[in-house]
Amino acid sequence: MTASTAEQTSSSGSKGSEPPVPEGAITVTVKIRRFNTEFDDEPRWDSFEIPALPSDRVLNLLHYVKWYLDGTLTFRRSCAHGICGSDAMRINGVNRLACKVLLKDLLSAGGKPTTITIEPIKGLPVHKDLLVDMEPFFEAFRAVQPYLINYSPEPTRERLQSAADRERFDDTTKCILCACCTTSCPVYWTDGSYFGPAAIVNAHRFIFDSRDEGAEERLDILSDKEGVWRCRTTFNCTDACPRGIQVTKAIQEVKRALLFKRV
């Protein structure tokens, strides 16, 4: 099966009664990569015609499908504000959070019909539709010891940190673990054993934290064959980051720390 239409009745889930059409809506085609590992032999594309406003986000379009057209459509979302990092997906071929992409930025020029393709992020096993198994991603995150290591006795109040020291690693603390960067990396696609950019960002966050004393252990881990040297500096990760983190720069800083043995 290659395509279904908006009128299709789905095989499961719940269907809406009368889908609302907002005033000023335009109709766009949304092509979604579907795959149910329990029942399907291979993935397929389903197309849906959706009335939407230019100010709608891709997440709203997905909700429209789920609420009114096909209740079985499966994807993750939580906060819908671009903070929790649950709804990373490939939208027209690039990794984005569905809650942060506006329809108006995807419309075809000159009023021509618009088709939007939505696929799961690449490099992680698909469980169902847009929902992937995040475990390999989190396994890499855990492998870099993403927590404060400090061997001195615990203070009764806070440890002091100057504004400049705090600023040093501010950028990499913005990570929301959405996997946009890691699953946009061509090295990660071809070799899943590479830690990937997100894990290195989270290692960077502690390596450059003035309170941390575990830099050496982490750098050892990252200089391993699955580590930073796999990075080919393609900048896909930096482009994909919904938080604007300078991911490639962070990886370069870790490489430099390894080369010169100091942070």
Next chain:
Amino acid sequence: MAELERHSFDVLVIGAGGAGLRAAIEAREHGMRTAVLCKSLFGKAHTVMAEGGIAAAMGNVNSNDSWQVHFRDTMRGGKFLNNWRMAELHAKEAPDRVWELETYGALFDRTADGRVSQRNFGGHEYPRLAHVGDRTGLELIRTLQQKIVSLQQEDHAETGDHEAKLRVFQEFTVSDLLVEDGRIAGAFGYWRESGRFALFTSPAVILATGGIGKSFKVTSNSWEYTGDGHALALRAGASLINMEFIQFHPTGMVWPPSVKGILVTESVRGDGGVLRNSEGKRFMFDYIPEVFKEKYADSEAEGDRWYTDADNNRRPPELLPRDEVARAINSEVKAGRGTEHGGVFLDVSTRLPAEEITRRLPSMHHQFKELADVDITAQPMEVGPTCHYVMGGVEVDPDTGASSVPGLFAAGEVSGGMHGSNRLGGNSLSDLLVFGRRAGTGASDYVSALPVRPVPSEAAVAEAQATALAPFSGEGGENPYTLHMELQQAMNDLVGIIRKAEEIEQALERLEGLKARARTLTVEGHRQFNPGWHLALDLRNMLVVSECVAKAALLRTESRGGHTRDDYPGMDPEWRRKLLVCRTTGPSEVDVEVKAQIPIREDLLELFDRGELEKYLTGDELGS
């Protein structure tokens, strides 16, 4: 049917937000084999959305601050309805919880001498909120997640098993608690992805499930907030208190529809943003209550001068407390002076130059541009009250978090009492840490002292399974999404920010109808990741919790904090002495009764001036 998946733990924590993770860490520290069960991915909980900070009287910015001042502010904010013991513990312990979080590795903005910086916030007398930019909640969750990863690696080094002492079950929903002879025996639920059931045997359960906002049409809450913990507690036999108190944040987006409910932070008003109705009038000047008249400007000119000269002018009424602003907006809309989409205009574009707006409010500018294509430097925002937080929740012992059901504990937004009738900004993140830790200790002590562990009966397990499968055999043909939307509309319109008896009664009638229809709604297809089925089960929770809100709101014939009765506009000291306690009788009947408050301890009362106490307490409480 396949063999049922079974697990056994010493302590189960339901929910992986700030309270749940802090509780889990504490239970493990006490040697309990602990499991965390959460609906979302680990690390994605609603706590991530908290922006302002963690309120704690560390005195880093103003050394006059102390737990006593924080306690006073909290009691005032809650209009003295707070459980005073919780407010006391919270004020005393919040600083230690922040310092502890810092030693776990949390990032904070710093003072010039390198200590944790603290910012001002509504209702707090001194700069008190420890923060990191506007992403404090995210950092709190991430730090606790990192701490758990480090503890699991310690456990692996010691036992060869990362999950020997603390295990996280993510994307798992608990549908029922199992109770044997009146004690907690475990929990039953399903994997969201496969739809397969699992049984957890455990003598203690800590509820940390957050709030109930998804019962309202306009809310800032995320999808998880379906009142699961509130409903699980009720069905297990525990009681809820203060359910009539719901905080509406005055400025949520009402347009475009894609972002309905999303918060516009208070700092937009703090930096010069003004509220106007459809006639272009700056209406807040008409809504300054008598008690605030001395502190707020009575002309636009004076209000405008305050931004640059706060010492010689009074602040503009746009900066009144949240509940006052929310009520004013609501009144304007009801009087027909709202915007086309049922809000009012919040405008900063005509007040400050564009570059000034992007400099002072970068994240707001960014958020609206990115999420809604609204340029706040060029056009006004359309805003209205949005359901933000529920003060009510499980009635707990302040020191241990224990509910009235042995083995059942609660912490965070799902528990009640701490915030009284209204919560101060910043007191939520500190609440999670203080009472998350206490519930972890409470549950551990309970389990250690238990001579015999209850075992869930097979009959109870079979019943939980049948209940969870019921939506597949419904023959009403109705879609759970339709029912959900009708529920949200009813709660929003009839038990929303301004309430009156007739409307609440109408809401209760509608709820009866919805309950009947919910019993026969139809879900099609398989159990494998079926969002319609999940919603059908969530609806059961939202309906019973909504009934608690409505019934308590009808009984409380006064206005206080997050409960405003149009027909009883005043605050009544007699009502301060009363709590409304909700329980379920029968399968889904809610019963509400009045219970006397425990009088405030003498030494705590002495922290206030008598003149202030006279506003809240009755004559005999004052011993006059």
